[in-house]
Each structure stands twice: as C-alpha cells, then as structure tokens.
Amino acid sequence: xxxxxxxxxRREESARQALAALGSHRSDxxxxxxxxxxxxxxxxxxxxxxxxxxxxxTGPHGHGRxxxxxxxxxxxxxxxxxxxxxxxxxxxxxELPAWCDCGPRILLRRDVLRHVAARRxxxxxx
Ligand SMILES: [Zn+2]
Numbered sequence: 001x002x003x004x005x006x007x008x009x010r011r012e013e014s015a016r017q018a019l020a021a022l023g024s025h026r027s028d029x030x031x032x033x034x035x036x037x038x039x040x041x042x043x044x045x046x047x048x049x050x051x052x053x054x055x056x057x058t059g060p061h062g063h064g065r066x067x068x069x070x071x072x073x074x075x076x077x078x079x080x081x082x083x084x085x086x087x088x089x090x091x092x093x094x095e096l097p098a099w100c101d102c103g104p105r106i107l108l109r110r111d112v113l114r115h116v117a118a119r120r121x122x123x124x125x126x
Pocket of ligand 1: 036037
C-alpha cells in the first residue's frame with residue numbers, strides 16, 4: 001500500500017463509525033454482495049450516511065494475536081474485518097483485500113464501485 005497512510009486510517013475510521021451507526025439494521029442496508037464462484041461470501045457493500053462502505057474479512061485468523069479478542073467488532077467469524085469508504089479514495093485503481101474459503105483475493109475499488117453503480121445486488125466472481 002502506498003499513498004497517504006493517515007488518510008486511509010481516517011477513512012477507515014469514518015467507515016467503521018458509519019457502519020456501527022447502522023447497528024442491527026446493517027443487513028437491511030446491504031447494497032452489494034460479492035461471492036466467489038463457489039458461492040462463498042467474499043465482501044459486501046453497505047449503504048451508510050457516510051457513503052457506500054466496503055466490508056471484507058481478510059483471513060480466517062488474526063495475525064498472530066491469538067490472545068487478543070475483540071468481541072465487539074468481529075461478529076464471531078474469525079479473521080480481521082477490513083472496512084473502507086468506497087467513494088473517498090485516493091485512486092480508483094486501489095486494491096481492496098478480501099478473503100473467502102478459497103483463499104485471499106484482491107478486488108479493485110474501481111470494479112466494486114462499478115457493481116454498486118449498476119445495482120447488481122449480488123456479484124459472482126469468476
Ligand atoms: Zn470461495
């Protein structure tokens with residue numbers, strides 16, 4: 001990752017706050033669901049007051065922090081949750097990390113934005 005690190009941290013913070021504000025209505029605000037060709041959940045986009053927020057898990061386990069349990073945020077599926085505001089990007093070519101049972105993958109912000117704009121609902125990756 002290059003570019004302004006503090007900028008992306010700020011963006012992530014805004015995204016997390018906007019997502020948290022949805023609370024239990026989060027699933028009602030889902031704009032886009034991204035699945036792999038085996039129908040695994042890869043990533044999702046939610047409609048928030050800050051704009052479309054991208055959410056993906058970046059792995060089945062944390063990064064060696066086994067004794068660190070953050071029950072408030074992870075929803076019990078394990079892994080790290082990657083959250084970002086889709087629209088306030090430094091570059092539309094920026095890569096977004098994602099993960100499913102097939103392994104890690106990279107989605108392009110540009111592609112995710114295009115799917116959101118097309119209101120496709122569910123996208124199946126090839
Ligand atoms: Zn998969």
